[in-house]
Amino acid sequence: MAADWLGSVVSIDCGLExxxxxxxxxxxxxxxxxISLRQPYxxxxKCPVSEVTFR
Incomplete structure (x- = not known):
């Protein structure tokens, strides 16, 4: 099921801070x-890195 998300463009709300x-x-x-995001904003x-990972 996780593979269903690969390639999807998503927004992740990490709270106010x-x-x-x-x-x-x-x-x-x-x-x-x-979860890792490619070409993150x-x-x-635009972020200065090509990928970010969230835990």
Missing amino acids: LGVYQGEVSSVDHASQT HNGV
């Missing part, structure tokens, strides 16, 4: 409970 991240889902790992501004 961390803001909102947007990007294309590049990986979902059940074992480590992480943070609060509408």
Whole structure:
């Protein structure tokens, strides 16, 4: 089921302190409970890195 999200463009709301991240889902790992976004944006501004991972 996690593979169904690969390639989807999503927004992740991390709350008031961390803001909102947007990007294309590049990986979902059940074992480590992480999701990675390719070509990420943070609060509408392109991130200086090519990928971010959330735990």
